[in-house]
Amino acid sequence: MPASAAGAYFDNNATTPPLPAVVEAMRPCLEANFGNASSIHRQGQQARAMIEAARAAAAELIGAEPNEIVFTSGGTEADNLALFGMIPEPRGAHLIVSAIEHHAVLHAARELAERGAAVSWLPATRDGRVRPTDVEQALRPETRLISVMLANNETGVIQPIEAIGRIARQARVPLHVDAVQAAGKIPVSVEELGCSLLSFSAHKFHGPQGVGALYVRRGTRLRPLFYGGRHERERRAGTENLAGIAGMGAAARLALRDLEAEARRQSRMRDALEAAVKQSIPEAEALGAEAPRVPNTSCLHIPGIAGEALVIALDLRGYCISTGAACSSGAVEPSHVLTAMGLEDAEARACVRISLGKLNREAEAEAFCRILPAEIARLLELSPARHAKIKSGAISVA
Ligand SMILES: Cc1ncc(COP(=O)(O)O)c(C=O)c1O
Numbered sequence: 001m002p003a004s005a006a007g008a009y010f011d012n013n014a015t016t017p018p019l020p021a022v023v024e025a026m027r028p029c030l031e032a033n034f035g036n037a038s039s040i041h042r043q044g045q046q047a048r049a050m051i052e053a054a055r056a057a058a059a060e061l062i063g064a065e066p067n068e069i070v071f072t073s074g075g076t077e078a079d080n081l082a083l084f085g086m087i088p089e090p091r092g093a094h095l096i097v098s099a100i101e102h103h104a105v106l107h108a109a110r111e112l113a114e115r116g117a118a119v120s121w122l123p124a125t126r127d128g129r130v131r132p133t134d135v136e137q138a139l140r141p142e143t144r145l146i147s148v149m150l151a152n153n154e155t156g157v158i159q160p161i162e163a164i165g166r167i168a169r170q171a172r173v174p175l176h177v178d179a180v181q182a183a184g185k186i187p188v189s190v191e192e193l194g195c196s197l198l199s200f201s202a203h204k205f206h207g208p209q210g211v212g213a214l215y216v217r218r219g220t221r222l223r224p225l226f227y228g229g230r231h232e233r234e235r236r237a238g239t240e241n242l243a244g245i246a247g248m249g250a251a252a253r254l255a256l257r258d259l260e261a262e263a264r265r266q267s268r269m270r271d272a273l274e275a276a277v278k279q280s281i282p283e284a285e286a287l288g289a290e291a292p293r294v295p296n297t298s299c300l301h302i303p304g305i306a307g308e309a310l311v312i313a314l315d316l317r318g319y320c321i322s323t324g325a326a327c328s329s330g331a332v333e334p335s336h337v338l339t340a341m342g343l344e345d346a347e348a349r350a351c352v353r354i355s356l357g358k359l360n361r362e363a364e365a366e367a368f369c370r371i372l373p374a375e376i377a378r379l380l381e382l383s384p385a386r387h388a389k390i391k392s393g394a395i396s397v398a
Contacts, residue, residue, distance in 0.1 A: 007318015008364035012357030013153050013181060013297060014322055019206045025250035026208065029243035037240050047242050054249025058213050061252040062198060063189035070214045070235045071245050075180035075201030078214035079104040082176040082197040083112060085222040086145045091116035096138045096146045098122040098130045099340035105147050105178055124341045128157035128288040136167050146175045150182035154337045154353055156297025157288035165194025174220060180204055184255035185294045196220045206358055207251030211244030266356045267295035269365040273354060274298055280373035296356040302376055304383045307352045313375050319368060321354045
């Protein structure tokens with residue numbers, strides 16, 4: 001959205017706008033170079049070359065080898081491939097999963113439990129972190145997988161994966177990391193994390209929707225989800241999404257190129273926003289602000305407001321933000337992430353998420369810094385909780 005227009009898109013953890021260079025990288029695949037990468041002829045060879053170039057770029061983004069990358073239809077499929085692929089026979093198996101995972105991991109783990117697996121759910125601290133000692137204590141001789149995300153989609157809080165990776169390696173249990181909200185925002189190295197599997201998704205770093213990848217460390221035994229052709233080293237059958245994969249490769253290259261500069265720029269905008277809200281609403285709290293966070297995410301708890309009311313009020317002024325995860329909006333349940341961090345249901349409902357991206361300009365953020373506190377103040381004026389406090393004399397109105 002141009003800086004001059006009213007409003008801006010601040011919901012980049014839900015999805016990001018594809019960069020123009022990404023669209024340009026995809027265009028030939030939808031026009032002249034539409035080949036099937038499994039074909040022997042020239043069109044097929046061209047498609048194969050494009051896929052392999054994108055594979056190298058995706059691998060570089062996370063410090064992996066190209067032959068360890070399996071392209072999927074996105075983060076959800078990558079997560080499902082990791083969990084079901086590592087635990088093909090759930091009965092008698094045990095897995096360790098954090099309670100703050102995205103539904104793609106959470107619901108896959110619940111399904112494994114339905115099929116007979118035992119699951120240990122790890123809680124989070126008030127600042128949104130999973131404790132490595134909890135992982136250690138949950139280990140059993142029959143533990144087949146540990147799955148903990150790198151950055152949380154609602155709070156942006158970065159989890160202590162390196163410490164969890166050391167515990168996993170010592171116990172010889174494979175570790176899966178959902179890095180969907182981390183890849184392209186912070187440096188990711190599968191070696192430093194010590195994981196066997198890692199999921200990432202193009203549309204979270206300005207690539208197209210519907211394409212992602214699972215990193216599978218060399219030597220990891222994984223059962224495929226789909227059966228068919230021998231694509232992706234027999235780990236993911238089906239003709240490759242050529243345009244999507246080419247777009248993911250271009251997005252990965254650009255994300256890596258701009259990683260440090262964007263992290264500095266976006267965290268500056270995010271911090272200014274949080275400071276502006278706190279200055280006018282002192283009871284507001286940025287959840288996880290004391291913990292390491294990805295640079296683009298702010299989860300604000302504003303006592304007394306309904307998160308959804310603020311989202312709607314801002315939408316009317318042209319600003320897109322969200323309450324918790326986009327995948328669960330429309331559901332009346334409070335966010336499972338926030339309740340796992342110890343927030344009461346009412347507190348969790350009083351939270352909104354603002355997530356920045358590469359296309360957000362400083363002028364947009366500055367305009368938002370003026371509008372957001374004013375909209376919050378307006379909603380607080382209307383809030384039943386405030387009325388009750390005024391009635392009881394707990395607060396006075398000037
Ligand atoms: C942490 C996390 N994991 C997985 C997913 C699912 O990814 P996709 O939308 O590519 O299926 C998301 C999407 O919001 C996410 O935030």
